[in-house]
Amino acid sequence: MSSQPTPDFPLQSLNTFGIAARARAYLRVTEREQLLGVFADPIWAASPKLVLGGGSNFLLTQDYPGLILHIALQGREVVGGDADFHYVRAAAGENWHDFVQWTLAQGIGGLENLSLIPGTVGAAPIQNIGAYGLETKDVFHCLTAFDPASGSTREMGAAECRFAYRDSVFKQDDGRRLIVLDVTFALPKAWRPNLRYAELAQALVEQGIAEPSARQVADTVIAIRRRKLPDPAVIGNAGSFFKNPVVGGAQCAALLERFPALVHHAQPDGTQKLAAGWLIDQCGWKGRSLGAAGVYPKQALVLVNNGGATGAEVVALAEAIQADVQARYGVLLEPEPVFI
Incomplete structure (x- = not known):
């Protein structure tokens, strides 16, 4: 060390x-x-x-x-349980996908919808990562964070983490200094497949799987992601580059009048989440490049490094996409990655 x-x-x-x-x-x-x-x-x-x-x-x-x-902190373990949940803890430096697969190998379901997401366990609550109908907050129990101001550690529950869509207290001014050391998840003992995401449910139907296991859900998620998204080890990328914008119901209705095919998803609070990838695709950006930075041909939401791209080239591409989407739809796309 x-x-x-x-x-x-x-x-x-x-x-x-x-x-x-x-x-x-x-x-x-x-x-x-x-x-x-x-x-x-x-x-x-x-x-x-x-x-x-x-x-x-x-x-x-x-x-x-x-x-x-x-x-790069390492370690993972089942730390206990109660009548309803298994409690599983992993150190912040553990590879996220490897951790998800490890929980399945222990016979514990609940994280399978988040298979193959790049990154580490420590990033999961910071970004409140989500995919295929599940977010970190849905399976979160607590975490341990290091506070540089005091040199001490503290345990934080879900309320203190202030989870929101692709957001948490760790991305805000009052929590940005905190360093996540480990995360504990509460995974249901009475497991049921989460098939709220239509594409995932349809993919299982096409395989003839009526009552999928957690392992089958994970394998299907992995197959979908590999089909749609580039491997960062082969083509440089940061996954989904833009957040799906959330707009008010009235704004969505007005957009639907002009663009009837607009992809949108109703939210519990009455707002509507728009599909950023669809907006970008409709503006003609899928497969296009600016310099060595480009938009992935199979998924418009992913910006890629086609070889030797600089950060400035990626930023220029992102800004051009934002300008076109805002000009056509009146919606400003917000990048997911932090610019350094």
Whole structure:
């Protein structure tokens, strides 16, 4: 375990977009004590710091002038249960997909709809990751976070995490400093398949599976994702680049009058969630490129590095897409990745 940061560190292999950039310094964090040491050091405590997990939800637009804290904490276990739930804990540095597959191997369902999402366990509550009818908040129990201001750890429940669509307290001013160390999930003992997402339900029907197991749901999700989305190990990308915009009911109704095929999904609060990929596709961006940055031909919601793209090229492409969608639909798309 190294407690001293490595200077002038290359970051290309640590971000799924594959953007070439460097950091002033880098520290691979495998023990909580390393964090204590960094924040006790007056030089590093005063330096800009970026907490990095799997590198799947940020875009490097320049070299980083401070210290990268790469959270690589490991460990996973079933920590108990009650009449209704299995409680399963994983360290923040665990690979998310590997963790999901591990829970299934223990005979515990509940996370299968989130199979094959890139990144680490620690990023799951920060981003409130979601796919195929399930979000982190739906299966979340608690987490442990390190507070650099006090040098102490704290347990946080769902209310304190303030989960929202692709959002949480960890992305807000009052929670951005907190570093997630581990996450505990409450997975139902009376498991039932979550087939609210129409594409997933249809894919199971086409396989002739009327009563799927958790493993069959996971395998189907994996197959769908592999068919639609590029592998970051082959084509640099950060998954879905834009959030699906949420608009009021009246605005959606007005859009439907002009665009009857508009893909939209009613929300419990009366708002409507629009399909960002559909909006981008209708503006003619699917498969197009600006420089070495492009829109994936099979899924307009994914921006890709076609080889040697800079962060600036990806930003220029994103801004061009935003401008076209806003001009045509009056809707501003919000990027999911954090721009660094």
